[in-house]
Amino acid sequence: MAVFMYFPMILAFYNNSLGGIEFLSAIIITHFASFIFIYLGDEKDRSRLGVREMFLLTTGVWVLASMFAALPFVLIEHISYSDAFFETMSGITTTGSTVLHGLDTMHQSILLWRSILQWLGGVGFIVMGVAILPFLNVGGMRLFQTESSDWSDKAESKTRRVAIDILLVYLLLTACCFVGYRLTGMHNFDALNHAMTTISTGGYSTSDSSMGNFSHGAHWNAIVFMFLGGLPFLLFIRAFNRHSFAPLVKDAQVLGFLKLVLVFASSLAVYLVLSGQFSIWDAVRLSLFNVISVITTTGFGLDDFLTWGDFSIVVFFGLLFAGACSGSTSGGIKIFRFQIAITLLKRQLMLLMHPHGIFPQKYNNRTVSDDILRSLIAFILAYMATITVSTLLLTLFGSSYMVALTASITAVSNVGPGLAPSIGPSGNFAHLPNISKWILSVGMLMGRLEILTVVVMFTRHFWRR
Numbered sequence: 001m002a003v004f005m006y007f008p009m010i011l012a013f014y015n016n017s018l019g020g021i022e023f024l025s026a027i028i029i030t031h032f033a034s035f036i037f038i039y040l041g042d043e044k045d046r047s048r049l050g051v052r053e054m055f056l057l058t059t060g061v062w063v064l065a066s067m068f069a070a071l072p073f074v075l076i077e078h079i080s081y082s083d084a085f086f087e088t089m090s091g092i093t094t095t096g097s098t099v100l101h102g103l104d105t106m107h108q109s110i111l112l113w114r115s116i117l118q119w120l121g122g123v124g125f126i127v128m129g130v131a132i133l134p135f136l137n138v139g140g141m142r143l144f145q146t147e148s149s150d151w152s153d154k155a156e157s158k159t160r161r162v163a164i165d166i167l168l169v170y171l172l173l174t175a176c177c178f179v180g181y182r183l184t185g186m187h188n189f190d191a192l193n194h195a196m197t198t199i200s201t202g203g204y205s206t207s208d209s210s211m212g213n214f215s216h217g218a219h220w221n222a223i224v225f226m227f228l229g230g231l232p233f234l235l236f237i238r239a240f241n242r243h244s245f246a247p248l249v250k251d252a253q254v255l256g257f258l259k260l261v262l263v264f265a266s267s268l269a270v271y272l273v274l275s276g277q278f279s280i281w282d283a284v285r286l287s288l289f290n291v292i293s294v295i296t297t298t299g300f301g302l303d304d305f306l307t308w309g310d311f312s313i314v315v316f317f318g319l320l321f322a323g324a325c326s327g328s329t330s331g332g333i334k335i336f337r338f339q340i341a342i343t344l345l346k347r348q349l350m351l352l353m354h355p356h357g358i359f360p361q362k363y364n365n366r367t368v369s370d371d372i373l374r375s376l377i378a379f380i381l382a383y384m385a386t387i388t389v390s391t392l393l394l395t396l397f398g399s400s401y402m403v404a405l406t407a408s409i410t411a412v413s414n415v416g417p418g419l420a421p422s423i424g425p426s427g428n429f430a431h432l433p434n435i436s437k438w439i440l441s442v443g444m445l446m447g448r449l450e451i452l453t454v455v456v457m458f459t460r461h462f463w464r465r
Contacts, residue, residue, distance in 0.1 A: 001069050002030035004116050008072070012109035019109030022075035030068045051136065052462060058132055059454050061124075062445055066092055069117060076110050082434035089441040091117030093448035094125070094329060096203030096299035096416030097423075099430040099437070103208050108189060114204045115193040122200025122329035123170045125448060126233050127163050129327050138450045139379030140337060140372045143363060144234075144326055162237070169236045174199045177225040184217030198222055201229040201329045203299030203416045210301035210425070211289070219289050222300060230257060230296035230324030252364045253325045256335045257295075260322065264315060265291040271311050294319045297331040299416020301425035317419055320409045331414025331447050333383060337376055340368060375452075382451045387412050390443045397435050407432075411443035412451075 005027045012019035049057065066088045073084035083099045090097045091114050103111065134145040174195050181191035190206050194214075197204045207213035211222055231254055238247040248254055268287035272278045278286060286303055293300045294316055305312050323332015340363055347359045361368040387408045394404035406418035407429070417425045429437065446454045456462055 001065050002027050002034060004120065005030065005072065005113070007116065008109040008113045011112055012107065015108060017107050017109065019072070019076050019107050023072055023109060023113075025075060026068070026071035029071060033068065054132060054136060055453055055456055055462070058128060059445070059449060059457060062089075062092065062449065066441075066445075069113075072110060072113055076107065080434065082437050083430070086429065086437040086441050087114070088117060089444050090416075091202065091204060092121040092124075093414055093444045094118050094121045094200050094202035094297070094331065095411065095414040095444045095448075096197075096297075097410065097440070097444075098204070098428050101208060101428060101430065103206055104213075106206075111193060111206050112189075115196040115202075118200045118202030118204050119174070119196035121448075122202060122229070123167060126166050126170070126327065126329060128449075130162060130166065130234060131159050133450055133453070136453070137371065137375050138452050140340065140376030141326065141450070142375070143336070143340075143366060143368065143372050162234075165237045166233050169233055169240070170199065173225065173228060173236075177221065180221035180225065181218055184221055185215045186218055190214070194218075194222070195225075198225045198298065198300075199229045199329065201226060201296045201298040201324075201331075203293070205300065212302050216285065219285055219302060223289050223292055226292045226296050226298045226300070227261070229298070230292075230328045230330045232325045232327035234327050252339065253336045256339050257325050260335065261288075261292055261295060264295070264319065268312060268315055272308065275309060277308060290316070291319065294415055295322050295330075295332075296324045296328075297413055297415045299410075301417065304424060304426045306419065306421060306424045306426075313419060317406075320406070320413050320415055320419075323413065333380070333413075336363065337380070339363065340373070340376060341380075343368075344373065379450065379452055382455055383412065386443065386446055386451055390439055393439050394436050397433055397439075399432065399436060403432075407436075407440060408443060411440040412447035414444060414447050 005023050009020055009023035009027065012023060066085060069092065070081065070084035070088040073079055073087055074081055077084075077100065079099070086097075087099055089095075096118075100106070129141070130144075133139070133141040177198050178191050178195035181194055182188070186194065193204070193206050196202075203210075205211065205213075211219055231248065232251070235247045235251055235254065239245055265288045268291060269283040272283035272287060273280055277283070289300070289302045290305050292298070293302070305316055321333055322338070323334045324330035326334045326336050343361055343363065347361055350357060350359050390408035390412065391404045394407060395401060399407070400420070403418065403420040403423055406420055407423055410416060410418045410423075417423065417427075421427060422431060423429055429440070432440075
């Protein structure tokens with residue numbers, strides 16, 4: 001985190017604007033803490049990480065990174081540490097909820113820092129979702145276990161290779177997105193920031209109007225790269241290695257994701273046209289943009305869909321839960337879990353008609369074992385329980401039921417905007433009390449780390465030797 005702070009610091013000094021000294025102070029503090037940690041660690045007594053250490057390390061990385069990455073917000077914007085931590089956690093978990101306003105006139109150094117946080121969080125989660133969560137069997141992720149999630153000696157080099165390949169694909173897509181934004185009329189700074197927050201499906205913008213401040217061409221560029229950010233990055237690697245799109249177009253999760261986007265976007269577009277709110281082309285552009293923005297948990301704003309009518313609100317309420325593909329930068333429940341749940345329902349219906357029949361359950365030509373199903377069901381229950389508890393706590397501290405409910409869902413799903421006007425596409429979270437921001441910060445962390453990764457550390461057995 002300290003190394004990446006150098007980029008906004010250099011930008012501030014280059015522009016001769018506020019932020020250079022403040023970032024330098026944050027860099028010194030963060031470097032000092034990191035040197036202490038390195039000194040305390042004994043290189044000679046480094047043992048292999050076990051399951052408990054992996055859970056602790058995974059959560060600890062996100063928490064510690066957010067603690068130090070919040071410093072520039074406090075030093076430059078002079079906001080409370082609660083607001084700064086909320087903004088940072090929202091950034092690094094690629095949620096996109098914000099407490100800041102006046103982005104159009106804000107110092108470029110802090111805008112760049114927000115985008116860097118989301119870009120780092122996006123690639124960090126991809127690597128974690130590919131290499132760590134399948135190994136820990138979190139939420140049915142073992143279904144996607146590969147050599148990269150085998151933490152044995154022989155797989156260590158392959159794990160490193162996969163991480164490097166993911167980073168290269170991530171950089172390539174970011175560069176292509178940047179070029180696309182430049183060709184649609186964005187200035188270099190806006191194009192760079194939006195490229196980082198589009199590929200990471202984060203949603204931070206350099207304008208209070210979000211993507212509404214830019215051209216229609218920029219909207220279509222965002223649609224393409226938000227969709228790409230919601231695809232499994234391992235499939236990109238396979239497609240590049242084979243020089244074929246077959247790994248992408250034949251994957252059940254990708255096809256399910258595409259069908260879901262087309263069904264909801266087309267339904268919404270037809271509704272907008274028939275209700276006389278937009279022309280056909282505007283309805284297609286706006287519905288496709290906002291559906292992909294929500295389902296990939298990007299959270300970019302383009303027009304206020306809360307003003308489109310009750311039908312659109314219900315559509316987006318359902319999409320808040322969905323999420324895109326596993327192994328992507330998106331949050332949410334993920335498409336594969338819904339697909340497995342549907343096949344499980346079909347299997348149960350068949351068993352009702354044929355009690356002694358044998359119906360093996362498969363997904364993407366892989367057998368879905370009972371331990372994967374148990375893990376998936378536990379994840380869904382923990383997911384809903386987290387939203388319920390968060391909603392109850394927010395209402396306890398003064399939020400209305402709609403603000404509390406949709407803020408909890410959007411935090412745990414890492415979407416960004418809620419469905420109440422004050423926290424919707426045209427609002428932000430600044431008006432919430434500090435305690436509510438801490439509750440939502442915990443929700444964002446739990447949603448990003450697939451809930452159970454955090455919950456398991458609060459059990460008695462986790463801490464027993």
